[in-house]
Amino acid sequence: EDKVVQSPLSLVVHEGDTVTLNCSYEVTNFRSLLWYKQEKKAPTFLFMLTSSGIEKKSGRLSSILDKKELSSILNITATQTGDSAIYLCAHFGNEKLTFGTGTRLTIIP
């Protein structure tokens, strides 16, 4: 059974800080790792990482896949209050997503 673990479970920082969210995975056949942002209800897609695309960046957000350590990080620089959300990591394999527990990020103005 595929397993995805995220840490920390929650994080509170001040606006302008840089944060790093962690995701580790234990899967039978790695296909791709995805990051989602969930602000109130529906998660929205951020990044997908594969063996051939291990680093992605979009504005202040970036993500890296470490195939040796079976993990990924999501970095957010110069955080803003709008970054407050639950960040979900998921493995896509066997035609379905397996999600981690999520990290609840709170940005204090």
Next chain:
Amino acid sequence: DGGITQSPKYLFRKEGQNVTLSCEQNLNHDAMYWYRQDPGQGLRLIYYSQIVNDFQKGDIAEGYSVSREKKESFPLTVTSAQKNPTAFYLCASSIHRASYEQYFGPGTRLTVT
């Protein structure tokens, strides 16, 4: 507007009653999914369907049932056999079974007392 709709947003039921959550999509997607989200537990897969008239159990299917009679609709029934039905339920769809990108609906928060 294309997208996924779930109704209602909030649902309250008494223990012992079955309840059906609606999920409709007009994206012409083949695959549809139901997830349950509890605090501190992320999303867990209940059922998924990759084509009309076919569906598979996910990781936590006990106490739930689904149907997929039309491509655009994938209703979820929470039966009285589900021990802890109070949760946030999310429906999603993807263009086909091998697509990683799932589009999520706004969710239904079910409270059973």
